[in-house]
Amino acid sequence: MPDPDAHNSADAAVRLLKGAAVLFGGLGAAFLAWLGRQWARYPEMRASQFGFEAPLWPALGGFVLVAMLAVVGLFWRAARRVEAGENLFAQRHRRRSSDRPGSSNGQSSE
Numbered sequence: 001m002p003d004p005d006a007h008n009s010a011d012a013a014v015r016l017l018k019g020a021a022v023l024f025g026g027l028g029a030a031f032l033a034w035l036g037r038q039w040a041r042y043p044e045m046r047a048s049q050f051g052f053e054a055p056l057w058p059a060l061g062g063f064v065l066v067a068m069l070a071v072v073g074l075f076w077r078a079a080r081r082v083e084a085g086e087n088l089f090a091q092r093h094r095r096r097s098s099d100r101p102g103s104s105n106g107q108s109s110e
Contacts (some may be wrong), residue, residue: 014083019074028068035061 038045039057047056081088 010082010085014079015076017079017082021072021079024075025072028072030065032061032068035064035071051107 035057039061043055043057045056046053047059078088
């Protein structure tokens with residue numbers, strides 16, 4: 001007989017993953033809005049590295065946007081996989097800490 005709580009735990013995991021994606025997206029959007037305001041206030045700010053200069057705000061905004069999209073996509077994809085019934089931890093190399101050779105801290109006891 002299947003576990004009745006298994007479906008509820010999968011639904012909870014999907015909600016948590018999608019919630020994390022939305023939260024991270026919201027925080028990233030808020031940071032991008034703040035960057036836009038800083039760019040309007042201080043357009044002369046420049047970044048310098050290895051002798052090269054470039055405007056600070058577009059580079060920082062682009063980095064934040066790409067990173068935010070990557071993390072949101074990662075969370076959303078994981079939520080879709082869990083929603084489809086996949087166990088994301090089913091094919092881990094070590095399933096239990098007792099499978100680890102040596103002691104619990106990863107050191108061998110010789």
